[in-house]
Amino acid sequence: MTNYFPAGASNGSSPTSSPLSPPLSQRSTALSNRLTSILSASYADSDIRDALETLSVRGIHNTAETRRQLRLDVQKEIVDSNAEIVKDFGNVAEQLKRIGRVISTLNQTCDEMRKHIGLARQDTTPVLEEAVALMDQKKDTETKQRLLDAFSKHFLVAEEDLMSLTAAEGPIDSRFFDILSRVKQVHHDCELLLGGENQRLGLEVMDLSSRHLNTAYQKLYRWIQKEFQSLNLEDPRISGSIRRALRVLAERPSLFHSCLDFFAEARDYVLSDAFHYALTDAISGATGSGAGSDPTVKPIEFSAHDPLRYIGDMLAWVHSTTVSEREALEALFVADGEELARGIQAGLNSEPWSRIDEEEEVAFNGQKALSDLVNRDLTGVSRSLRQRVELVIQGHDDPVTCYKVVNLLSFYRTTFTKLVGPQSNLVDLMQALEKFTLGHFESLMRDQASALSTDHAALAPPDDLSPPEFLLDALECLVSLMKTHEGSVGPDESSDADNENRFTRVLRAAFDPFLTLARSSSDELHDTTAHTIYRTNILLAAHATVQPFSFASATHNTPLSAALSTLRTNLLDIQHQFLLETSGLQVLLEALEPFSKTAKGSKEETEPTDEKSEKPDQQKPQLADLTSLPAFQPEALITSSQQLDDFLPSALMDATDNLKRVQSASLVQSVTEDAVEAFCRDFEFVEGMIIAADEARGMTQVSLGTGSSVISSRSGRSSRKPEAGEEGDEENGEREDGWSLRSLFPRTTGEIRVLLS
Numbered sequence: 042m043t044n045y046f047p048a049g050a051s052n053g054s055s056p057t058s059s060p061l062s063p064p065l066s067q068r069s070t071a072l073s074n075r076l077t078s079i080l081s082a083s084y085a086d087s088d089i090r091d092a093l094e095t096l097s098v099r100g101i102h103n104t105a106e107t108r109r110q111l112r113l114d115v116q117k118e119i120v121d122s123n124a125e126i127v128k129d130f131g132n133v134a135e136q137l138k139r140i141g142r143v144i145s146t147l148n149q150t151c152d153e154m155r156k157h158i159g160l161a162r163q164d165t166t167p168v169l170e171e172a173v174a175l176m177d178q179k180k181d182t183e184t185k186q187r188l189l190d191a192f193s194k195h196f197l198v199a200e201e202d203l204m205s206l207t208a209a210e211g212p213i214d215s216r217f218f219d220i221l222s223r224v225k226q227v228h229h230d231c232e233l234l235l236g237g238e239n240q241r242l243g244l245e246v247m248d249l250s251s252r253h254l255n256t257a258y259q260k261l262y263r264w265i266q267k268e269f270q271s272l273n274l275e276d277p278r279i280s281g282s283i284r285r286a287l288r289v290l291a292e293r294p295s296l297f298h299s300c301l302d303f304f305a306e307a308r309d310y311v312l313s314d315a316f317h318y319a320l321t322d323a324i325s326g327a328t329g330s331g332a333g334s335d336p337t338v339k340p341i342e343f344s345a346h347d348p349l350r351y352i353g354d355m356l357a358w359v360h361s362t363t364v365s366e367r368e369a370l371e372a373l374f375v376a377d378g379e380e381l382a383r384g385i386q387a388g389l390n391s392e393p394w395s396r397i398d399e400e401e402e403v404a405f406n407g408q409k410a411l412s413d414l415v416n417r418d419l420t421g422v423s424r425s426l427r428q429r430v431e432l433v434i435q436g437h438d439d440p441v442t443c444y445k446v447v448n449l450l451s452f453y454r455t456t457f458t459k460l461v462g463p464q465s466n467l468v469d470l471m472q473a474l475e476k477f478t479l480g481h482f483e484s485l486m487r488d489q490a491s492a493l494s495t496d497h498a499a500l501a502p503p504d505d506l507s508p509p510e511f512l513l514d515a516l517e518c519l520v521s522l523m524k525t526h527e528g529s530v531g532p533d534e535s536s537d538a539d540n541e542n543r544f545t546r547v548l549r550a551a552f553d554p555f556l557t558l559a560r561s562s563s564d565e566l567h568d569t570t571a572h573t574i575y576r577t578n579i580l581l582a583a584h585a586t587v588q589p590f591s592f593a594s595a596t597h598n599t600p601l602s603a604a605l606s607t608l609r610t611n612l613l614d615i616q617h618q619f620l621l622e623t624s625g626l627q628v629l630l631e632a633l634e635p636f637s638k639t640a641k642g643s644k645e646e647t648e649p650t651d652e653k654s655e656k657p658d659q660q661k662p663q664l665a666d667l668t669s670l671p672a673f674q675p676e677a678l679i680t681s682s683q684q685l686d687d688f689l690p691s692a693l694m695d696a697t698d699n700l701k702r703v704q705s706a707s708l709v710q711s712v713t714e715d716a717v718e719a720f721c722r723d724f725e726f727v728e729g730m731i732i733a734a735d736e737a738r739g740m741t742q743v744s745l746g747t748g749s750s751v752i753s754s755r756s757g758r759s760s761r762k763p764e765a766g767e768e769g770d771e772e773n774g775e776r777e778d779g780w781s782l783r784s785l786f787p788r789t790t791g792e793i794r795v796l797l798s
Contacts, residue, residue: 196227196234196246198253207256213264213282218289221257224250261286262296269304284372305417312362313421319358320429348433349445355426356453359419363460363467366415412461423470430474434481440489440551441521443482448529450475483550489515490554500562506575506702508582509562515555516586522547523590544592552597556583570615570699577608578704609712612700616716619699620692621723625684629727632672636730667734668782678785685788689796693717717797725790731782738781 082089101107198206198220205211206220228250234243265286272283291297320341341358344350434443454471461467493499499511508516526544559579566572584601587593621627667673672681688695696716700709 195230198224198227203253207253207260209260209263211260213261213286217257218285221254221261221289224253224257228254258290258293258296261290262293262300265290265300266303269300269307301414305414305420308366308418309421312366312418313425315362316358316422316425320355345433348437349442349449351433352430352446353449355429356449359422359426359467360453360456360460362422363415363419363457366418367411367460370411370414409462412465415461416466419467423466427470427474431477434478438485440482440485441518441525443478443485444522444547445525447475447478447482448525450478452529479546483546486550486554490558493555493558500558500565502562502566502571502575506566506571506578507704508579509559512555512559512579512582515551516582519548519551520586522551523593526592527590545596548593548597552583552587571702573608573611573615574700574702577605577612577708578702580605580608581703581705581708609708612703612708612712613715613719616696616700616712617719620696620716620720623695624688624692624720625681626720626723626727628672628677629681630723632670633667633727633730636667667730668738673734673782675785678782682786682788689793692797721790721794721797724788724793728786728788728790731786735781735783 101111202220202223205216206224211217228247231243231247231250234240234246265283268283268286287297287300290300322340341351341354344354430446434446437443450471454468454475457465457467457471493511500509503509523544526547556579560576563572563575563579566575580601584598584605587597587601618627621630671677693713696713697709700712703709
């Protein structure tokens with residue numbers, strides 16, 4: 042940068058040489074201040090920077106002349122600039138004066154205008170006020186007009202529409218239902234008008250709409266009744282107007298139920314007439330309008346001689362009619378069940394007096410209403426059906442047929458339960474008829490049993506001790522009843538317990554009385570064997586009849602089996618006694634009876650409490666005394682042995698022939714086998730007693746291989762028979778008598794088992 046103030050620069054004279062210069066001390070102070078000021082100045086200062094830029098723009102060179110003229114030039118420029126500014130301000134002042142004059146003129150003009158405006162305002166103020174009032178009145182009038190138009194459009198119905206709604210001759214079409222819906226909406230919206238201060242308008246409109254609605258519902262009610270008179274339920278396309286009319290009429294529960302009552306009464310008459318026509322003329326379809334008979338189909342009355350077919354045909358007709366009636370009425374009620382439910386609920390809200398229980402919530406059930414209506418439609422048919430079935434059953438005396446009718450009624454009871462519900466007239470009718478028929482069946486069985494109880498010829502046991510004829514007939518009838526029951530109840534329709542409970546009454550009526558009579562007839566047989574065999578044959582026949590059917594054997598199999606078990610024990614005793622008496626062993630057993638008690642008593646260990654009790658000769662017989670009995674004398678024992686030998690070859694055949702009249706070969710075989718086993722045990726006892734008696738007498742037996750034996754001494758040391766006069770063994774203290782029981786009765790238990798096996 043050019044130094045515009047070089048150090049030591051001067052104008053050619055020393056400052057101290059000037060006469061006007063201040064004193065040296067002042068100059069030093071001023072110089073130092075100047076230097077200090079210069080040195081303290083910042084080159085970054087904007088003023089200095091602008092000054093330096095101005096100097097740089099001017100292109101001034103740092104010379105002494107330039108430095109001398111610089112101040113003057115700057116001052117001159119400032120003066121020139123100020124002069125130009127003053128000149129410009131003079132022009133501005135001139136313009137301001139001109140503007141001031143214009144403003145004054147404008148002020149005058151504005152004052153004049155204010156005067157004119159004030160005068161105009163005084164003249165127009167009344168007119169404006171009147172115009173504002175008129176405008177406000179116009180707005181109010183327009184608002185009222187809009188309200189009136191909206192009210193008229195929503196709350197008022199055209200006169201021609203009201204005529205279509207209430208005129209008795211007017212048709213029931215979609216326009217009628219649309220107008221009715223609008224009037225109901227008007228009636229409902231009147232509640233909003235009742236919420237205002239002035240309720241007169243709402244009350245008047247509500248009263249008017251209520252009268253129109255009542256008239257419309259009465260018109261609709263009469264139209265539905267008229268349509269029901271000519272309604273053809275066979276037409277699959279039932280009029281949609283009727284369905285819609287029913288949905289709308291449901292909002293008046295009293296009219297709706299009255300209409301249903303009229304419909305049910307009309308259908309009851311039609312179906313009763315159709316049922317009578319099907320019985321007497323011909324079958325013409327499920328609903329039976331009575332027109333167009335089928336010449337190939339005979340009336341139901343033609344089969345009245347066959348109760349099962351006759352009742353079955355009537356029940357089939359009723360079932361077919363019920364199905365057709367239900368299918369036809371479903372299109373009227375169930376298809377629009379939700380809308381009906383809403384309509385009835387709305388009606389109950391509008392007619393609270395229609396409720397039976399005010400606290401109970403009434404919900405419309407389409408299926409239940411349909412079932413109730415079908416039941417009411419078939420009231421006359423049910424009454425006629427009951428009369429005819431009861432007349433047919435009362436005049437019939439075949440118990441099997443009666444029970445088949447019971448099962449048929451039970452089947453239709455289940456069918457009607459699924460079709461129209463358990464709480465229905467048809468189901469109650471089937472239950473009543475089933476009970477009546479079953480009671481008649483039981484009455485027939487009681488009459489048969491009562492007649493047999495006085496017929497002594499029929500109760501007399503047959504010569505072959507087979508079951509009596511009346512019992513076989515009763516069992517044959519029972520088989521037919523059980524087969525009928527088994528065929529009428531499917532595997533999935535009821536449980537085993539239900540089948541048992543249902544058939545228990547049948548068994549008590551058709552089985553128990555005849556079995557009791559057969560048992561009592563056996564009392565005429567005084568022979569024990571014949572009495573037992575006869576009773577066994579009776580129970581065998583009864584058990585064989587009942588056992589194949591689980592629902593019958595579940596209640597009667599146990600007592601029959603227990604009675605047969607008792608009779609088998611009796612037969613076993615008879616067969617055992619027959620073997621003992623035929624073989625001759627009975628005599629020996631009777632003789633050994635005291636010894637059998639002794640043998641049993643010897644097995645019990647007792648301590649003597651008295652010295653006298655140690656003398657067995659005074660209380661118990663001894664085995665050595667066996668030979669003193671008459672049955673064990675040589676001649677008697679030989680006779681018994683010979684009788685046994687004669688018995689053994691044909692023993693089994695004789696024993697089987699003894700029970701040949703028992704009508705069960707397996708039972709005879711089983712009883713004979715058990716009797717043979719008991720006989721072998723008895724023989725083993727006799728054999729043991731004989732051997733023990735020989736041992737007690739000092740006799741031993743030596744088998745010779747053929748059943749014969751020789752007598753040896755008790756010690757067994759010598760088998761030589763002592764000669765006359767020769768003394769026996771002195772150690773024994775006894776003398777051999779020369780014979781033994783075993784030699785006279787040589788048969789062994791093993792031989793008996795082999796021969797009787």
